[in-house]
Amino acid sequence: MVHHRRRATFPLSARAKVFCFFFSKNKALFFEKRKQKTFAPGNPVPYALLLLLAAASLLLGAAGVGIPDPAIFWQLRIPRTLLALLVGAGLGLGGAVLQGVLRNPLADPGVLGIGGCAALGAVAVFYWGLSVAFPPALPLGGFAGAAAGCALLLLVFRRAQSGPGLILAGVAVSALAAALLSLALSAAPNPFALYEITFWLMGSLEDRTLLHLALAAPPILLGCALLLRLSPGLDALSLGEETAASLGVPVGATLARAVLGVALAVGAGAAVAGGIGFVGLIVPNLLRPVVGERPGALLFPSMLAGAALLLIADIAARAAGLWLPLAAEPRLGVLTALIGAPFLVSAARRAAA
């Protein structure tokens, strides 16, 4: 479809419009007028949708549909819903920032290896059986792992402060985490630990408590605040690091802030929720046709959409656990991967075209 500045407008029936939408190459055209309004921070519609999803999430659980007794509501449903919102927001925003910083639509918080380090910390707790004696040890271990991974990442990254340097540092950190994780798995003291570890790695928000929420919320909120302020720097970086530097943007500091923010926002989420992939990858790519491609303009919508996506996935997991003949709830990480894999295939096909 050719994009003319002044397009002739034909009166189209609703069906014709839907038909045109599905068969057009440039779907952004159809959102052109609406996109400015829909994702402006002042527009109440996205917040209302998030509230609606949150309400649905609060009303659904292992105890059935409806308002449960106060103990379940406060001890289980509230933490679970808020954690889904927070973890999803961190993942969506982290993905948008990393894609902007690396100028690559396939970047994902996973490339930094912070999630892997959180998993390693949690596995170490399983390995020594600490989580049985002291349940809060598990998120604390994940937290320590994420923090150590973040420190290591910043240490390696300091040597080469550029996009490729960041990818290199991330690959090094995730390779190290993966190697140590394999070591722990192969030397697991008993089959039960192995089973627990594998389950944890798939990611879930089941049975999370107010403690998990209290542990994860401050770093995620701090990380998101740090990342949201990177907007002008990311815009400048879309023309390359040299142009950004000539525009007065401190490129090294912007990248370092992005790493720190992503480590906080994603690492804390991974520490309490386990390995949840693909959200950071999909969300910015889903929003680009709607919001436009300016990386700075994607940050806030990605945060909201990440929260919404994880909330939907978690509701789906609980609904499946409630109504499908399954032994246990499907894991959250499995659901997001099931959504993410076909998306990756379509993105690859679009990139090849």
Add this chain to the structure above:
Amino acid sequence: MIGLTDFSARLGGREVLAGVTFAPVAGTFTALCGPNGAGKTTLLRALAGLLPATPRPDPRHVAYLPQGARSAWGLTVRQVAALGRIPHADTNPAAIDRALAACALTDLADRRVDQISGGQARRAMLARVLASEPRVLLLDEPVADLDPAAAHDMMLLLRAIATQGGTIVAVLHALDLAAAYADRLVVLQAGRIVADGKPPHALPAAAAAFGMTLQHPSVPLLRPRSKD
């Protein structure tokens, strides 16, 4: 105003610039010529303060366009131009509109830069530079890979900017374009300035730097199209 005095630079152990003294003259269009590897880009980056040892000039006054600059994302032409306002920390729509109009992009303002022609995309990058309303424009090969007509359009535009008081330093490979439009020709060879002067005077040295001789003492030219 920016400038370099007896400036030397090393890249990977090789001396790229050896004792170069250069300062652009306000309101003039200077063309930097010389064979590949002569140090033109390094000189421009030194002026822009992008080498480790060089002071960074005020980005509101000095704008730099790197070689082959392109947008990683499908930004609209207007969004690209708006990036030029980052040093000013505002979104001055009047300045952006003026930059777009100067580059004849007003009608393309809402098109994506990855969906317009190479010449138009290059003009969008220049609009980004102009939107900063800089005093000095440092342009690295602004007409590389443009067709002859688009290259002449770009040179006419630069000429007009200089006539209105802008200071331009541009790396140019096409000697005929440099001779036709620039006020001053600076010829670099192996990290040294070997000629510096008005194009008719510096042109033989520029040709010699490329290992060529001029067939005609007068400037051999493709004339620009007449603008109607």
